[in-house]
Amino acid sequence: MGEFTLKAEPFLDRYERDFGSVSIKELHQQAIVSFAIPNGCETKAEKTLNKVFGVACPKVGNSVLSKDGSARLMRLGADQLFCLLSNQQDTHSAHLVMNQKFGQDIYTTDQSDVWVCVEVSGTQTRKALERICAIDLHPDHFTIASIARTTMEHLGTIILRSAENTYVLLSASSSANSFLHALETSVENTM
């Protein structure tokens, strides 16, 4: 039997395109780990997260960068967070590392292959996104570091506002190209 190794490729082939005042870029080498908080262990889990990441656990609908800036914690619900880690050579080992740190306080699962990660930035970004996003993206309401799990063009999406005019979007990797098409179309329609 021949010896070979399989190497995962980015879902959108490292897509990057400027549309003038809006840029779309696939973020690859992102490890995504889901944290599930056991029923009734919320306080204990929040203390563990504080100890491991050096920051207070965010409230539902918010995110926070770890003290060393290497991880972003996104609180999706009362008992679930996603952890986004950038520049990971081996995206699949991240959840094992976390698992060792958490013990039984928090359950982890590797989500890296489940989601395509896209960054949309530029001054006209909100104009393009608000056409296809089901939530209110007004800057007074959806402030920097806010996150939401919602839909864009009927596709399930997690949206993070990472900077003034920059948004990070996660959607199912199995429909990555449809999601990109929806984004491109909306950007082109608002140019």
Added chain:
Amino acid sequence: MIINHPLLGPRDASEFVYLGDESLINRPDPNSEDADDRFYEYGYLRDNPAGDLRELWYHEQGDRSWLVVTRNTLTHEITSVEMARDVAKAKGRDK
């Protein structure tokens, strides 16, 4: 229709899936003597009020939480939204 999620704020009804009467939280005890009758009622019998109805909605395209939504079946006005886990715990359930 907008559902005012207790944790996330106003969300469009398209993000949710409707299940039905809130009474589905009250699953009968399968070990009770009248379990057959209770499960028949649980599975098939529903009130159909013209007015306020407490319903279970699932936030599938959101935080995956179950909500108890009080909705007027005549006007569609929503007067109350609660986390189903809180409602269940208030009834003595552990989750």
